[in-house]
Amino acid sequence: MSCMDQDRNDTFRIVGGHPALELVNTVSPRVAGGAADEQDYIPVPDELLAWSRRTELLDESEVAAVAAAWGSAPVTAEQALHATVEIREAVYTVLARRDESAEVAAALELLSLRWSAAAARSVLVPGGAVAELVVGTSPALMIPDRLVAAAVDLVRTVDLRQLRACPIDEGGCGWLFLDRSKNGSRRWCAMADCGTRAKVRKLGERRRRSLPA
Numbered sequence: 001m002s003c004m005d006q007d008r009n010d011t012f013r014i015v016g017g018h019p020a021l022e023l024v025n026t027v028s029p030r031v032a033g034g035a036a037d038e039q040d041y042i043p044v045p046d047e048l049l050a051w052s053r054r055t056e057l058l059d060e061s062e063v064a065a066v067a068a069a070w071g072s073a074p075v076t077a078e079q080a081l082h083a084t085v086e087i088r089e090a091v092y093t094v095l096a097r098r099d100e101s102a103e104v105a106a107a108l109e110l111l112s113l114r115w116s117a118a119a120a121r122s123v124l125v126p127g128g129a130v131a132e133l134v135v136g137t138s139p140a141l142m143i144p145d146r147l148v149a150a151a152v153d154l155v156r157t158v159d160l161r162q163l164r165a166c167p168i169d170e171g172g173c174g175w176l177f178l179d180r181s182k183n184g185s186r187r188w189c190a191m192a193d194c195g196t197r198a199k200v201r202k203l204g205e206r207r208r209r210s211l212p213a
Contacts, residue, residue: 014055015189017178018158019150022055023084024092025189030165030174032096045070045077048084052143062142069139076140083144087114091151095163095176108155115152118145166194 016022024030026041042048049066052058058066070077090107097104121138122145124131135149136142164179166172166189173194179186188194 013190013193015175015177017180018154019055019057020091020147020154021176021178023088023147023150024095025175025177026051026088028173028175029168030092030176031168042081042084045081048081048143057143057146062136062139065139066142073140080141080144083114083141084147086110087144087148087151091154092176094155095158096165098160111148111151111155114144114148118148121145122149 014022016025028039028041029035029037031038042051049058049063049070052066053060053063070080087110090110093107094104094111118135118141121141122133122135123137125134126132136145138145158178162178162180162184164177164186166175166177167187168174171194173189175189177186177189
């Protein structure tokens with residue numbers, strides 16, 4: 001079992017510390033280039049919609065609006081899923097590589113284009129000090145619009161000193177998270193999941209080594 005329950009309809013741990021990282025973490029294990037046993041937790045529109053509610057990207061009324069829009073025009077559901085996956089992989093490319101390669105440039109261009117389209121569907125309304133920006137005014141594309149807004153926020157403002165990946169080489173899942181602990185010592189996406197399993201595995205290895213030959 002990965003950090004996310006095998007039954008995708010059950011609740012799962014929110015560990016990233018930012019909506020765009022929660023999106024990146026819908027693949028497990030999270031390895032550059034993919035993995036043979038990779039599992040995608042939002043493979044179809046219905047599960048993307050459920051994930052959006054569980055992560056509080058949408059509230060109940062917004063879930064109903066999106067479901068109605070997708071139900072009346074199923075092709076828009078597939079378009080939203082496709083856009084979401086593109087955003088997810090672009091964010092991961094940018095954060096995993098952290099360089100000026102052609103791949104990162106292409107990923108940033110994709111995010112820019114997606115954000116430009118989302119911005120065209122956004123509005124300013126009274127609120128806050130003067131006004132608030134409402135992203136996701138079109139129910140059919142509400143999810144990818146909000147996720148690309150989160151992605152742009154993350155890649156612009158993330159403190160790379162806090163960005164961590166649950167260590168694959170030590171039995172972790174590769175999920176990304178922000179380490180906001182006081183001493184910067186967080187190593188695992190969740191101690192109750194990957195951290196505990198790693199400790200149990202190491203304990204088993206020590207016990208096997210201690211057995212007489």
